[in-house]
Amino acid sequence: MPVLAALVCGLVFGVGLAVGGMTNPAKVLGFLDVTGTWDPSLAFVMGGALAVNAVGFALTRRRPRPLFAETFALPTLRDIDRDLIVGGAIFGVGWGLVGLCPGPALASLLRGELPIYAFVAAMIAGMGLDRARRLYT
């Protein structure tokens, strides 16, 4: 059941990305191009997602445990540290360079476009690089 629930959540999440326009890199770049041909649509994606999720989170946190799991796996880190800011900054540069972030990139895999495969392969390699760095530092 937890795996089926995750599949359904992934499906709905993917539908949301496509309906909202997040799956078009040109639209994402238009959102980030504040001083140019600004397309503020993605602020509405974020606003809609935040509004629903904030209500959902407030309701869920009152429950003793998730429906299909023993415990809630919530992040435990609290400090605003260097890794968080440097990592966020590096991510933003990559995002602004091509207009793709992890969710929309994976959601576009079935379009059969070579550029998406190149991006996703490099993204997984980048994640692997950071994990390897952690092992050796």
Add this chain to the structure above:
Amino acid sequence: MIATSFTPWQSLAGGALIGLASAALLFADGKIAGVSGILGRCLAPQPGDLAWRIAFLVGLPLGATFAIRLSGDPHGFAITSSVPTLVAGGLLVGFGTSLGSGCTSGHGVCGLARGSQRSIAATLTFMATGALTVFAVRHLLGAG
């Protein structure tokens, strides 16, 4: 450069679905719907922690493709970057989200909804560097 049109209602509806999916994943499985984390931890999974990740990640393209087929792809799809730029961008996105513990979904949607200070800081940071990068590429270099 491709100018896209403002789509407040579709975007609000799409966002609501993303929020619903994120809330449901927490409610059902107790997990945060952060795509970079769900993908990144597949690289070295804990025992019994892989199947739900794969299921969620398989759902993403299936759901998106279903919606695109059904709606006739109103937003379209356009990548203007060259393959070397895409590879550079992919490396930066992968490395940065791993180092910074999250991306647009984990920090931007789930973290902000939880009121996480870390996620507020991260979201402000990647929004700022993303906008600065687009400004530099389009308006200083005149490319993209």
